[in-house]
Amino acid sequence: xxxxFKGGAHPxxxxxxxxxxxxxxxxxxxxxxxxxxxxxxxxxxxxxxxxDHVYLGQKIAEAQAPVSAPVHATISGTVKAIAPxxxxxxxxVMSVVIENxxxxxxxPSIAPIDYSAMTAEEMIxxxxxxGIVGHGGAAFPTHIKLSSALGKVDTVIINGAECEPFLxxxxxxxxxxxxEVVEGVKIILRxxxxxxxxxxxxxxxxxxFERINSLLPVDGSIKLVPMAVKYPQGAEKQLIKxxxxxxxxxxxxxxxxxCAVFNTDTxxxxxxxxxxxxxxxxxxxxxxGPDMAVPKNLEVRIGTPVKDLIAFCGGFxxxxxxxxxGGPMMGxxxxxxxxxxxxxxxxxxxxAEAEPIHISDPRCIRCGxxxxxxxxxxxxxxxxxxxxxGRMEECASFNPLxxxxxxxCSFVCPAKVPLTQGIRVAKQKIxxxxxx
Amino acid sequence: MNDLSKxxxxxxxxxxxxxxxxxxxxDVIIALMPALAIGIFVYGLRALTVTAVSAIxxxxxxxxxxxxxxKSQSISDLSAVVTGILLAYCLPVSTPLWTVxxxxxxxIIIVKQLFGGIGKNFVNPALAARAFLLASFAGIVSVYPKxxxxxxxxxxxxxxxxxxxxLSQMKEGILxxxxxxxxxxxxxxxxxxxxxxxxxIAGGIYLIYRKVISARIPLAFIGTVAVVTFIFPQGNNNLQxxxxxxxxxxxxxxxxxxxxDYTTSPITINGQIVYGIGCGLIxxxxxxFGTYPEGVSYAILVMNLFIGLIxxxxxxxxxGAPKKERKGGAKVEK
Numbered sequence: 001x002x003x004x005f006k007g008g009a010h011p012x013x014x015x016x017x018x019x020x021x022x023x024x025x026x027x028x029x030x031x032x033x034x035x036x037x038x039x040x041x042x043x044x045x046x047x048x049x050x051x052d053h054v055y056l057g058q059k060i061a062e063a064q065a066p067v068s069a070p071v072h073a074t075i076s077g078t079v080k081a082i083a084p085x086x087x088x089x090x091x092x093v094m095s096v097v098i099e100n101x102x103x104x105x106x107x108p109s110i111a112p113i114d115y116s117a118m119t120a121e122e123m124i125x126x127x128x129x130x131g132i133v134g135h136g137g138a139a140f141p142t143h144i145k146l147s148s149a150l151g152k153v154d155t156v157i158i159n160g161a162e163c164e165p166f167l168x169x170x171x172x173x174x175x176x177x178x179x180e181v182v183e184g185v186k187i188i189l190r191x192x193x194x195x196x197x198x199x200x201x202x203x204x205x206x207x208x209f210e211r212i213n214s215l216l217p218v219d220g221s222i223k224l225v226p227m228a229v230k231y232p233q234g235a236e237k238q239l240i241k242x243x244x245x246x247x248x249x250x251x252x253x254x255x256x257x258x259c260a261v262f263n264t265d266t267x268x269x270x271x272x273x274x275x276x277x278x279x280x281x282x283x284x285x286x287x288x289g290p291d292m293a294v295p296k297n298l299e300v301r302i303g304t305p306v307k308d309l310i311a312f313c314g315g316f317x318x319x320x321x322x323x324x325x326g327g328p329m330m331g332x333x334x335x336x337x338x339x340x341x342x343x344x345x346x347x348x349x350x351x352a353e354a355e356p357i358h359i360s361d362p363r364c365i366r367c368g369x370x371x372x373x374x375x376x377x378x379x380x381x382x383x384x385x386x387x388x389x390g391r392m393e394e395c396a397s398f399n400p401l402x403x404x405x406x407x408x409c410s411f412v413c414p415a416k417v418p419l420t421q422g423i424r425v426a427k428q429k430i431x432x433x434x435x436x
Numbered sequence: 437m438n439d440l441s442k443x444x445x446x447x448x449x450x451x452x453x454x455x456x457x458x459x460x461x462x463d464v465i466i467a468l469m470p471a472l473a474i475g476i477f478v479y480g481l482r483a484l485t486v487t488a489v490s491a492i493x494x495x496x497x498x499x500x501x502x503x504x505x506x507k508s509q510s511i512s513d514l515s516a517v518v519t520g521i522l523l524a525y526c527l528p529v530s531t532p533l534w535t536v537x538x539x540x541x542x543x544i545i546i547v548k549q550l551f552g553g554i555g556k557n558f559v560n561p562a563l564a565a566r567a568f569l570l571a572s573f574a575g576i577v578s579v580y581p582k583x584x585x586x587x588x589x590x591x592x593x594x595x596x597x598x599x600x601x602x603l604s605q606m607k608e609g610i611l612x613x614x615x616x617x618x619x620x621x622x623x624x625x626x627x628x629x630x631x632x633x634x635x636x637i638a639g640g641i642y643l644i645y646r647k648v649i650s651a652r653i654p655l656a657f658i659g660t661v662a663v664v665t666f667i668f669p670q671g672n673n674n675l676q677x678x679x680x681x682x683x684x685x686x687x688x689x690x691x692x693x694x695x696x697d698y699t700t701s702p703i704t705i706n707g708q709i710v711y712g713i714g715c716g717l718i719x720x721x722x723x724x725f726g727t728y729p730e731g732v733s734y735a736i737l738v739m740n741l742f743i744g745l746i747x748x749x750x751x752x753x754x755x756g757a758p759k760k761e762r763k764g765g766a767k768v769e770k
Contacts, residue, residue: 329451
């Protein structure tokens with residue numbers, strides 16, 4: 001078992017709420033809201049007009065820039081509106097709203113893709129056309145990752161860490177559909193012309209190991225590496241360190257350390273694309289949290305409003321104080337349940353604590369926990385102190401731009417200093433100053 | 437319709453560990469209790485009154501400072517209680533209560549609050565107060581009553597029968613007339629809380645188990661004293677000399693409870709080791725060559741002053757930085 005990176009924390013896992021629950025299909029909703037931006041990169045341009053009929057899987061928005069990903073209809077029906085709609089990020093984003101005709105009429109062009117004679121570039125183009133982005137949360141377009149890795153990396157890493165508390169969507173995929181993941185890895189290896197992939201899975205998902213091992217090719221090209229349960233094991237840089245011992249150089253990309261990292265469900269999506277022709281149109285979402293009546297793992301059409309998932313899980317136990325998209329360490333806090341599930345949504349969590357710990361006048365006691373536990377080996381308390389005092393030059397000398405905003409410093413701080421939050425602001429100030 | 441009226445929006449992370457400052461301080465207080473039990477056993481209930489008065493005094497002065505300077509109250513973090521207990525622990529049981537309270541005032545008002553309160557003071561408040569008392573009232577705070585003799589609970593003891601401490605004997609270059617085991621047990625003259633190495637080590641193990649402190653500073657500190665006294669014994673029994681040095685005086689109290697004070701020790705991991713070694717070396721220098729028999733508290737106070745420098749040269753190598761580079765990185769361009 002690999003322990004890997006320095007630092008890290010052990011928040012209560014809370015995965016027992018859903019780890020034993022098989023993935024259920026959420027019935028397709030009455031309406032889907034498909035934002036033109038649900039990935040890292042440029043927003044898309046709609047290809048349809050209000051009133052148009054669309055098929056399930058039909059491309060409805062085109063990527064206008066290289067770093068972007070097209071959007072597909074996730075139900076069949078009629079385009080009801082193309083308008084700015086509320087988005088998880090807290091702003092309104094141009095979105096295509098489709099009304100369901102409940103026919104799930106498949107786009108006639110969708111068919112399995114025979115890639116036996118395809119070049120790597122052609123296969124990457126298929127992935128780009130299918131709108132596949134990283135399923136882990138950040139939603140980086142997968143075709144960019146693949147093309148920038150082409151000829152540059154020697155190791156493919158599949159991220160099965162799922163280190164955020166509560167989330168079990170990857171766990172259930174590895175348990176219920178390991179063959180999709182393994183076949184997806186084989187396709188990735190074929191694209192990159194490599195014979196070396198590692199599936200890294202935290203020990204809390206040990207019940208997936210036997211099945212996965214039995215599916216791995218005998219030539220040893222894909223290996224399973226059990227990893228210690230430690231947050232943020234699934235952060236890209238920490239994962240690469242754990243699996244390969246390499247450090248991604250400061251300010252560089254995983255490819256600069258010879259690695260390309262894909263989420264488990266991203267690999268499965270690639271497999272499904274080539275075997276069925278289906279573009280990215282659904283994903284697995286863990287709906288959980290202490291305030292969720294019946295926590296579940298759901299297979300959801302992208303664009304489904306969050307409130308539909310909540311209703312399917314029995315609603316809230318009491319009015320929530322926090323509604324999160326993603327995990328509790330790095331997720332986004334929602335202000336509305338009308339926002340849609342997007343391509344990177346791995347969880348919807350509800351909390352109803354009286355008041356999340358908040359101290360009006362937090363005083364650092366210099367215990368050094370943030371320093372000892374920072375997985376990037378930074379000194380969070382000094383970054384924070386300098387930033388709060390407006391000493392931005394001193395602040396920059398503590399390397400805040402290397403911060404991955406994993407939240408460990410704020411989590412471990414006994415004085416409840418909002419370190420991550422402060423560092424996030426400092427980073428934005430420094431980036432803005434550097435632009436000038 | 438879901439009731440979302442109570443919904444709050446904030447930036448991640450959305451959960452916090454259960455540790456709090458007051459829980460940490462409570463753990464330190466718990467860890468200090470075995471030493472108090474031995475102190476009471478050896479010196480009677482006056483050990484308790486001195487300790488309690490000191491703790492209450494510190495809390496009062498912190499409350500009063502915050503109250504009269506219109507600052508938010510901070511006494512609930514329990515750090516003043518810890519300071520009070522630690523100051524009492526490094527005083528002889530015969531110390532008059534007014535002297536104890538004067539020390540409390542110095543520790544809390546001058547050393548701690550005037551520099552900004554918890555996390556801001558640059559030297560350890562309890563040790564600075566002890567140094568202040570020793571400089572001002574040497575005749576009062578450097579006499580150690582004979583063990584297991586009755587002393588008044590509250591009034592100032594008169595006609596104290598004093599005893600030589602193991603350290604004062606070792607200052608003469610002779611081994612103490614008490615066995616290492618009894619010395620470590622605490623059946624010996626000294627300050628209220630320093631006498632029992634066993635009780636202090638038990639507290640230290642609790643603190644490490646509770647992850648309140650790491651073992652780095654105590655091990656570096658005690659280890660340095662052990663190595664140097666073993667190599668340079670006075671007399672010819674290296675092992676017994678070394679062990680006597682380790683269990684005598686304030687070494688365990690200092691290494692486990694004072695040098696690990698968060699505010700006045702480095703936050704960098706390598707810095708903590710450097711700091712511990714420095715404390716150990718200065719302790720021996722004072723014990724071997726200084727005027728005072730004991731050097732632990734001055735060693736820590738001196739090293740307190742170096743933490744800024746130590747941190748500067750022991751900044752961690754950030755993830756992904758070239759192996760040699762320690763500093764630099766992003767620059768703000770004007």
